Amino acid sequence: MMDKLKVAALVGFTIVGLSMEASAASSVSSAYGQCKVLVKDKMGQETRVSLKKSKKFSKTVTLELAVVPDGESRQRLWCKVDGEALVLMDREGQPIS
Numbered sequence: 001m002m003d004k005l006k007v008a009a010l011v012g013f014t015i016v017g018l019s020m021e022a023s024a025a026s027s028v029s030s031a032y033g034q035c036k037v038l039v040k041d042k043m044g045q046e047t048r049v050s051l052k053k054s055k056k057f058s059k060t061v062t063l064e065l066a067v068v069p070d071g072e073s074r075q076r077l078w079c080k081v082d083g084e085a086l087v088l089m090d091r092e093g094q095p096i097s
Contacts, residue, residue: 031063034086035079035081035086049065051065061080062079063081065079
């Protein structure tokens with residue numbers, strides 16, 4: 001019961017933190033941190049995430065990530081941080097929900 005409460009609190013704080021901090025992602029490292037949290041929330045905490053490429057243009061930071069969910073094969077995902085928006089996309093550029 002206590003573990004479920006901790007996980008629920010962590011997810012809640014993460015969502016609130018992402019909504020507040022997305023606008024502050026002016027550097028690649030802060031954008032990577034936000035994207036890494038989002039990937040782990042969507043694919044599980046055991047997921048390994050590494051940064052492969054970054055591109056910064058005006059107020060938009062685009063990151064290419066190598067993602068390895070636990071027990072699955074490697075995937076390439078893109079994370080785009082633009083102002084207050086944080087979007088996780090697959091190889092074809094379709095948003096991952």
